[in-house]
Each structure stands twice: as structure tokens, then as C-alpha cells.
Amino acid sequence: MARTNTEVYRPFRGTLGARTLGFLALARAGIAAATKRKLPLVILFGPPAIATVIFSFVVYARFALEAGVTPSPLGGPSPASMIAVGFAKQMIQVREEIFMFHLAMSLFTLLVIAWFGAGLIADDRRLGAHLLYFARPLSRSGYLAAKFLTVLFFGGIAVVAPGLVICIVATFASPDFAFLRDEGSLIPRTILFGTLWAGVWGSVMLAISSLFLRKTLALVASFAFFMITTAISVVLANLQQDDRFLMLSLQMNMQRIAGWMLDGPSMRMHWDVRWSFAVVLGITAAAWAILFARVRRLEASA
């Protein structure tokens, strides 16, 4: 119900600065908006979190075993340690683990980026938020930078964090931080790959989001993009008996890059990694071209 207005309007006595990093407020707001609903967070981050714990345990167990079997009071290997030794023999090395972890979780990490990224621009257009944003001293690049940071944040949690956690567990589980000495470069490489992955897929998601008005449509479109490109590339590769057709799929290219950066097994991908970088770069550039064009239209309609 409307009330009689008895509040006196107070003029603003602070300073109004031209802050170049002002768009960060928009990124923060985007993160705040997305984290309001807890259920999607639990569903989307739950399985990767559980998987991280499991993989970390595997890493920890491997190093624990390497450090030596605990002597039993009876003077022989205990049944538990024998089982553990058997288990350890199945284990693979840490860097391969991170790679396998990423492969195993790729669907979930894509889900995360799609879920948090699909509505970022679509919802703004639908609700008319651009009318409010562009009446502010916010440039088009500022707007896009803020949106990109938001999607990068969630993508980062999905990809970089688990890898880092496994590395940290490995560091402390290995004797005298041997992991750090031998495989120390894995840490920055994990971060770099994770950021690259989140950045590329985030850009694609933002571009798709800018093309639709509803988040659900953008989600459908992104899954369609992912599945159709992957399916076509696999089918063609099998038909033509040529693995290079796999380069049609962004997912496959990212796996190739992952293999190269993290020294993982190359599976079916034997082409020069520079091709993959080129394709990924091309797709990212196309995504940003779309984004700039769409945001330009958005600003004009404000």
C-alpha cells in the first residue's frame, strides 16, 4: 500500500568517482544473484566435490603406500595393507589422475558453465536490465568484462579448484614434499588449463546467452551445440577412419590441449596440438565478435 511520504530527501554528500574497475560491482552482483538459490549449487557442485574427495584419497593412499608398509605386530604384512598394495598397483600417476579427473567430470563442468552462464545476458535482455545498466557510466566492454568474470568464477571453481585440491593433497602426502620437486610444474599448468577451459567455454556460453531471451532456450542451444558438434565429429571420424575429424568438436580440441598441457595420454588424438589451439582461438574469437555485436544492439535499445 502506498504511504504518505514523510521522509525528507537527503542529498548525497560523498564523492562520485570515475572508477575504472567499477564494472567489478556488476561481476559481484552476478555471482550474488547466482548463489542465492542453493539447490542448483548442491546439485551441480556436489558430484565434482565428491569426485575430488575420492581422487584426493586415491592420491593420498598412493603416497602413503610408497612411504612404506606399516609393520604389523605379528611381523608380516597385515591383510589391510595387502589389499591396499593391490589397490595401489592399479593406481596411476598424479598427473594422469588430474587428466582423468577432468575427463570424468567434463560433463559436470560443462553443466556448471552452462547453468551459470546461460542466463547471464539472456535474463538481462528479458527483464530489461540493460535499460538500467547503460544509463550508468558503464561501457560495453565493462559490461562484457563483468559478465565474463562471473562465468569465469564459476567455471574456475568447477575446473581449477578440484585440480588444485588434488595437487595440494599430493604435495602434503608425498614424503618431504617430493611432489613439489618432481611434478611441481603441474600446479601452474593445472591453473592455466583450468582458466583456459573456463575462459573458452565461458565465452561460448555468453555468446549463446546473448542470442536468446530465455535462459532455458540458451541452455538447450548450448547443449545442442555441444552434442551436435561432438556427434558429427565422432561419426565422421569413424566413417572416414580419420581422427582429425575430431577437431570439429570444441570438446575434443580441449581434450587434446589438456593432454598436451598436463602430459596425459593422447587417446585417439594424434594431430599437432597447434591445430587445436587455432580452432579454439577461432571459436573464442567468433564468440566475442558475436558478443560485441549483440551488446552493441543491447546498448542501442536501452
Next chain:
Amino acid sequence: MAEASSSTAEAVVVIRGLEKSYGSVRALRSLSLELAPGPTGLLGPNGAGKTTLIKLLLGLLRPDAGHATIAGCDPTTASGRLALRRSVGYMPENECSIPGLTGLEIVSTLGQLTGLTRADSLSRAHEVLDYVGIDEARYRLADEWSAGMKQRLKLAQALVHDPGLLLLDEPTSGLDPKGRRHMLDLIHDLGHVQHKSLLLCSHLLPDIERTCRDVVVLKEGAVALAGGIAELTRTDGIRVRVEVGGDRARFEQALAASGYACTPEVNGRIAIRLDGRASDADELFALAADSGASLRSIEEVRSSLEQVFVAGVANEERT
């Protein structure tokens, strides 16, 4: 914004000979306009260029030709266009909201985007939400608010950075009578008591008459008419319009006998010319008393703003 407005204060907006075209459509034709401080109404038929003018005042478009100074900034440069948005607040006509945030977060985020610090923005958001009359609802998601509250939120976000110039586009659209009244009270307060410069875009002339001092009428991309509402609606001489009760016929005879020039009007009232005889209606009361009539209402005859608008728009066609 502590200075009170005075007639010698600088114009908030000065525009000379502005041109803007979209392809073959000339949206603004050599537009010249000076917005004095205080509340001004912006009128015009659909397609007259109001939207384009608003975009110009928000720094959202670059003029093709002409000179403009908006809140001290130059809209022909990109930095000027960004800078002027710090001094302008915009209340859009269409529905607009930021998804997934509470009302308080929306106002606070927009404040930060305009250049306030985080702390300033939060306290300021509370202040403006108090001003427009939103209580605990500010902590709820704005998507769930009623239409009237969403409208008030639009005004609050326009005020968060305390701009000198406010652009209000159809601020009462969709509001029920109580909400309209409240909104008009707020706008009146902003324009007359807080001395903000307002540009009120509306098709509802009584809204403009209630809240604005000046008016600008646009037609086909140029200014057809501009001036103070009081001056524009003034008519020659002093005439009053009276509604007569009781013995109307005898009263009209008495008027004629005393030599008053009268004109009967559409809704049963009489317009009486007073000048030369008297400057007030006391004599009319005397005549009414003698005729057994009563005067139910007396008002000074002025043109209505609608008549001014229609005349202003028609004039342009002839020139």
C-alpha cells in the same frame, strides 16, 4: 546540490542545432533547447523524437551535427558521454529489473556502477528506498514485487547517485490511483522542494500540470513550443468561469443589465470578462445575492495545457 534554484541559475541542458538521423529517418532536426533548472514536461506526438532526445541526454548516442552541453559534459566525445551519466538519472518507461537480486542489492549495485564506493552505495540505497516508501520488501527479490513497488524501485535507482537531472519516462504508467498520487507527490517534491531538474515525459497532461513549471513540445524532431506553463496557458484579460446554482436565469439577466460580457460554455458554466470593471468577483456575488442565485465555483479562465499542445503541434505543420 545544496544550492536553491534561482532564475539566474545555469541551464542544465543547452542544445543548439542538433541533428541525428537513423539511415534515412531524420529523428532530430536542428533541435535547439535550453532546459532551465526545475521541473519541465516533455510532450509530443508519438515519433516526434522524444526517445531519441532521451538517449542523447543519457549519452547513448552521438549527435551527427550540432552542439550540446548536458550537465556540463560534451556528448560528442565517448568520455563525455560516459561522464554525463554520472549526473543524469533515468527512470525508464518499460519494465526493467535486474534478475536474481533483492531491491536493495539492485539499487546498491547500480550506485556502485555509477561511481559510489561500496559503503556509500549501500547507505545511499537505504536512503532512497526510504524516500520512495519501500520498507522490508527491500530485502526480498525484486522479481516478486508488485507493479507499484517496481515502479518506485525505478525511481529509487534513478536517485541513488543524487543526479542533478532526472529523466522520468511515463512514471505513472500502470499505477493504480493511489500509486499515481504517491508518485506524483514524490515527483512534485523532487522538482519543487528538492530543486532537482526534471524532464518528465508523459502523455498525461494533468500529471504534467501538477508537477512541472515549464513544458517543451516536440514535433517531428524539433521543438514546436517551449515555455512556462503558467505563461503559455495565460489568456488575454481577466476572465472567470463560474458555475451558477439557484436562479440562473435571473442571474444572467442581472449580468447583462450590468454590462458584463458573458459567454456560455459547454458544461453549463458561464465565462465572464472582468477587466475594466473589477479585478475580483465580489460584484458578481452581489449580483448573485440579488438574483437568488449562488456561485458554486469560480475559476480564472486559462487555456488548458491540452489546447496549448494541440495548437503547438498544429503550428509546426503550417510553417
Next chain:
Amino acid sequence: MTLLVARDLARWYGPVVGLVDVALELEPGVIGLLGPNGAGKSTFLKLVAGEIRPSRGTIEVLGRDPFANRAHFAETGFVPQQDALYNDMTGRDFVAFLLRLSGHSAKQARDRAGQALERVGLADAMNRPTRGYSRGMRQRTKIAQAIAHAPKLLVADEPLAGLDPIARRGIVELMLELARGGTSILVSSHVLHEVEELTDNVLLLHRGRVLAQGEVPEIRALLSRHPRKVEIRARDARALARAVLDLPGVGSLRISADGTSLGVETHDLEGFLSALPRTAAAVRAGIRSLETPDAGLEAVFEYLVS
């Protein structure tokens, strides 16, 4: 015949009350339907239009039950609040299409569509696709489709929304013209001064009930809880105040700070106004204007709803 009869009319949506306890008889003419948001106006309009049926009670419009009644649709025109034009069709085709749906022949539909669109001022634009129409033009197309079949009752929900002052004036004139020709109009609007231009006869809903119905001056007279206000501007308001103190029904006087304005509250407006001329002539306080500010629709609405 009476325009509309409602007996014990009620409609709810699950546990939510749309309308309850509505009993009224409306005579043909122009009636303004008012009320705050959520008061039940759209429910009432839908019942009158025959889109929904009552949960309880009856409603009769022009002598029939309006629900899903072809005869009723033929005699009623509805201007909805929403925009539902087919963007690919021209204005004329759109209106003609709707007319054909209600049984007109192709030629009849086309002719009547053209006439209706001319009446609303879209003579030039009617042959262009509605995609290119401005908001005001879309609004006028909606009005055209409602009047094209010369209905006996026109039901309009915010018919003047989005129209600039000139178009607004045109549609108000059109509606007054239709009313003079015998068409009844039920118009719902939040913009009270527009309703006042169209009619003095209002139906005010609040929380699903009828709060008031009838001519505004009569309703005002019934609100005896609120004494009548008279505002007088004069050169010497104080002298005038002393003089009117003893006039009929005067309960309170208020003099403005600058002494040029006098506000009077009286319980007997007619008595006050009849006695005022003699008093004013005697005191010669230089009266410049006189008005009864709370006689109008806005004040009545405010008093009733608060």
C-alpha cells in the same frame, strides 16, 4: 432494458477471492469501473465479457447469460489490456479476420474493418503490417476491432493507454459519440481524470466487493463522514473568514500563511453556497476564485479506498 444485472455474484480462484457478494443493476450508458490493483476489476470484466463463469450467483448482460454465448459476443466488443495483434497482418486484415471469426462474410468484414479503422484515425496505416505500428496505433487497432461490428456494449480495459494527447482526445470523442448513439460503454481505468471526462457514473470495486456505485456527486453526498471542503482565494482571507464563520454547517476554517487563501469545511454545502453571495458582497474581501476540491472522482476514490 437494463444493461447488466448481477445477483449474489461471486468468483474465486482456489482460495483467492476475485469477486464476492456483488449485487447490482446497471442501466445503459457509460460506466467507469475503478478500483485499486487486485480489487476484482479484471475478474468483473471477464465475467461481463463471457470469458469465465461465476463461482456462485448469476450475471446477465443485455438480458442474457454471457458465458460462451455467441449472441452475446455479437453484441459486445472487448478492448483488452494486452497486446495480441498478429504482426504479419495488416491492420485491416487483422480486424477483418476477427470479424470473419464471428460470422461476417468476407466483404462485410473488410468493409466494416475499413470503416472502424478510419474512425479511430488509422485510415492511412491500415494497409501496413501491424509490426510497424507504434504503441498508440496498436492501441487504436484494438479499439477498432471492438467497435467494428457496432456492438451494443463496449467493454474497454485501459483503452487510452499509450496514446499521445491528440490521439487520446480523438478516442475520448469517439467514445462519447458512440455513447450518444446508444452504445453502452464499461470502461476500466486507473487514470481518474480520463474517466471523469467520459462519465459521472462509476462502479468502484475494492477487495472483491462493490464499494460504491452511482453518480459521483451523489456518492459524494453520501460520504457525510467527510465534510465538504470549499477553497476560496481572496485578497483578505481573514476578513472573509470572520464573515463566513456563522454560515450554515461551517465546522472549521483554515487561513493560509500569506492570508490570501481560505479553506472552509462545512456539513451543509448547499446552505453554505446559498448564503455566501450576500456575505461576500457585504464584506468585499476581493474573492478571486472558489472551488470545491473534494467533490471530484479523485477525492471520492481517496475517501472510499483509504
